[in-house]
Amino acid sequence: VDVIADSAQVALLAVPHTAALELAPALLARGLTVIDLSADYRLKDAAAYEAWYGVSHTSAELLASAVFGLPELDRTALPGAKLVACPGCYPTATVLAALPALESGSAAGTRIVVDAKSGVSGAGRSASPGTHYVSVNEAVAPYKVGSHRHTPEMEQALSEAAGHDISVIFAPHLVPMTRGLLSTVYIDVEDSFTAQEAVELYRGRYRKEPFVHVHEAGVMPSTAEVRGTNRASIGVTVDERTNTLIAACAIDNLGKGAAGQAVQCLNAVLGYPETEGFDRPGPVV
């Protein structure tokens, strides 16, 4: 159990999944606000949690009031929130990549394909055969295809954005790098929707977001652009031959995909500017 910060007001929880089931209620009972990086309060539906995580949800009464901690999706409930559930690294990049298309009604169907690529720090600090340098170097491979636990988070957030159910087809991949995550999404759009319109839609949607950059038409993001930051970098185009919007979002899985986002949420909860503290990043290993 790793309570990153525990001031008089707020506890930042960086604990494994299921560990927050008991810890969060205890901290809330002490009057603290809880910013939770675990998966335990992300899904509104306790049954979905139990199905994907294989354990009973022992504090399901908190789910209704837990606020999903992705400010760019919806920050209205963050000020003063008592329990914030920060999304995982894959959902953060994926929701940011798909949100404008779904929210605006530009998307034509109810299913999206999500192909994501993550550096190895996303697999955690514990040493295992799979994180050995020799296993990772010069190797790209999918894992947990169709069964990764971040899937229902994406579906919940994107369904809310679209106003109707969205299914996510999700294949994560491990790539040989330390930090960085790129999510590429494929979304059906109407016949008349152009690449230029997509860029304008995305730029408009994120214009005021301090941590999101949308590239100009024809430019796609690289994970190198966001290393060591809380930023998300997005490129979008439409394959007009096939009426498919393709967007990619790059984040640092340890920044916007984890600790950075928690701090951004903390700021929003406490009424600080969301950018507070991000002008002095530490060195990046």
Next chain:
Amino acid sequence: VDVIADSAQVALLAVPHTAALELAPALLARGLTVIDLSADYRLKDAAAYEAWYGVSHTSAELLASAVFGLPELDRTALPGAKLVACPGCYPTATVLAALPALESGSAAGTRIVVDAKSGVSGAGRSASPGTHYVSVNEAVAPYKVGSHRHTPEMEQALSEAAGHDISVIFAPHLVPMTRGLLSTVYIDVEDSFTAQEAVELYRGRYRKEPFVHVHEAGVMPSTAEVRGTNRASIGVTVDERTNTLIAACAIDNLGKGAAGQAVQCLNAVLGYPETEGFDRPGPVV
């Protein structure tokens, strides 16, 4: 111009696109068989070639008799062929990943999503800002999304396999490694089609192929498995929640994706076993 081998019978051409437009007819006129690694004779439709490559096809009369050099797709025309057009690295991995689903009629639609990841040797030997170590290391990024020239090759081969037109939505990505290419394909399937059936379908289709391995259910391939070889390693599953078949194929882009395939085709043309010469691979840098 790099004529790799020029025996009395066969010339292996490793030349840039458009260079084979004049070279191949000249070699054929001298009575040689031509195994061409360029793109110049891959597409049956000269107009498609001209649209994607931006140049006139000056030897279009050869297209009808050129044989597509992917033995696992169709090897019947290879023995004795005079002009073989070897597919590119992305089409090789992608067609192998999608072929059984399309050929068998298991696929439900007419569009497939192809998300591919390539090591840097796929970008060629020339030094450029994009191939500088510092640019590549710790960076994953898409490029030429929806506009990569390998797209029509994939569509041609997969449409032939399916018996009807197939559209390919294609996003290639560059990943920080020297060798290796992984293509992940997403194909709609009928409601009743299971992951287990998919594995059996793929294993059956490739049972006799000496260079193709299909993993058992639940196992996905890594580029590390095929480094320095002419092999293709495939994993397949069905996301039964969304009725989507997801298959991934790993190859060495310099092996099965290029020189290895040319040698395999050469063997087929001359009537040798396709595996001839592959028991003595050189060291792999």
Next chain:
Amino acid sequence: VDVIADSAQVALLAVPHTAALELAPALLARGLTVIDLSADYRLKDAAAYEAWYGVSHTSAELLASAVFGLPELDRTALPGAKLVACPGCYPTATVLAALPALESGSAAGTRIVVDAKSGVSGAGRSASPGTHYVSVNEAVAPYKVGSHRHTPEMEQALSEAAGHDISVIFAPHLVPMTRGLLSTVYIDVEDSFTAQEAVELYRGRYRKEPFVHVHEAGVMPSTAEVRGTNRASIGVTVDERTNTLIAACAIDNLGKGAAGQAVQCLNAVLGYPETEGFDRPGPVV
């Protein structure tokens, strides 16, 4: 030519070797202080410059007053200096690694072996066959053994520290990483000198240095410790079997080895704390 900053008072020069020969005098004539990252004013002896760089030194009259920009070696002449010649990346790490042993008289001989390992950003931004990802990845190799131009800088600085001539045997190596430089030095010491004494000597020498950390006995530095910073991390031991002091110094070749050091010198020249500006490092790619 790249004048990084040109305020009313100071110009930071980041230009190739020989370009500062004309530029520095011109800027000085305009009343500016010049912080020069090139090699042009590092060597006090114009003949040595001409021998190692193969060009005439056309502003040798400035050499006597140029201040060597390694504050940890000697910062007395920096405040108010008009021309500061910042040392190269290899000399910075090497001098810091060897300085306490030579300065204190603990070293027994007049020759030291310097084996250094640098990441690829040290080779500059220009794309070449040698900086291609495929050339660098999975490759370690020495280059310019016994002939690297940083050798006379090291000898000049270390001779000054020792109070007598020191010869440097220098072999730089390229290793597959983006940033980071480690210099390992081998120095003969007297029979009675112990590893523990060496650690105490080094810790004492650098106690007040804000950017230098000396590890405790038995711990050696890694380039990962200093990535994205202006710090130098040092480990030292004595092989008591052979009476050899072995010290290693890790720096970020783009930080303490280049731009960071220039800013540190700028601070010293202007009378600011040397640490000014280093509490807000930008993100590290």
Next chain:
Amino acid sequence: VDVIADSAQVALLAVPHTAALELAPALLARGLTVIDLSADYRLKDAAAYEAWYGVSHTSAELLASAVFGLPELDRTALPGAKLVACPGCYPTATVLAALPALESGSAAGTRIVVDAKSGVSGAGRSASPGTHYVSVNEAVAPYKVGSHRHTPEMEQALSEAAGHDISVIFAPHLVPMTRGLLSTVYIDVEDSFTAQEAVELYRGRYRKEPFVHVHEAGVMPSTAEVRGTNRASIGVTVDERTNTLIAACAIDNLGKGAAGQAVQCLNAVLGYPETEGFDRPGPVV
């Protein structure tokens, strides 16, 4: 315990240090020839073994007849040998780099500096914090400076070559790559000894060796040249300013540094050509 091969005649032992102390006598008693990759029979002096490895040598009676398995040093005792002790990866590269200088009497002193750099596969297969991808990537660091157990092997072999005692000052380093080891050695030579003479000396010494290549003057080896092979690639020069011979030897730590050398020794023991079996290397991961 991992007996790689156990035919009627020969057992190849790939076991951890100390495990061969009991295993080798047992196998010898069964009439087998033992090719041992462990350290247990490399040192002729049981006391030295006990001092460096911290355990009693329980089969010291075998040390006198054990043959050191570096054919390029001395292959005369290999044919028909009953117990062969293959050297470690560092001693193999180091002895090959230093041998001609010491054997010929060109070396002037009795001490040599050895600075070696190894890829991570040299640290073994077990997962640990130190072999985690995130620990290794973008990091170069020394370890076990002055205390690595391969030191006495080097001293024993080089003292035998020189005809008098040689002391080795040894600092190994870990570098971010999977395979490959480079050892750079620094040897004092007489004033009159030139770089050209050094190249000729080395080329002459290894002229007939099938697995050793000496580069021409001015060229240094890279680990990339020997990846996946049993070869050693050597470059040598003399820093004539300081009368120091600097030689570097690159090997694949899993080839000539381990399994490859065992097979080469096996061939020598059985009277086969030493190159037998090396024309069909498997693919290199």
